[in-house]
Amino acid sequence: MVGLPARGKTYIAKKLSRYLNWIGIITRVFNVGEYRRQATEAYKNHIFFDPNNKEALAIRNKCALDALEDMCQWLEHEGEVAVSISATSNISSTCYKYFIAYPNTAHILFSAC
16 A cells, blocks of 8 residues: 555555454555554654765665565465555556565555555
């Protein structure tokens, strides 16, 4: 799920995950924002999201890739459905490229909020 902040991505993802787990489909939510919060304490304001801030952009991209790697490993070993949440499209485009390269790994649904 990709969309602007405070549009309900996390709420919908958790509801979906809870329902799918309830009916027996092993599901997990991967929130890129959580990876970002764990990766840095240096930025506590909007400057982190400034497109001209190259250092922060590198951190955001690394967090998106870390989330993708964790998600793919989880899907390979134990999971059935992974829901990825991101405020930017970086993770979506990366996921799309991954699943094009490995088409038999999983099915993917993109949703923008």
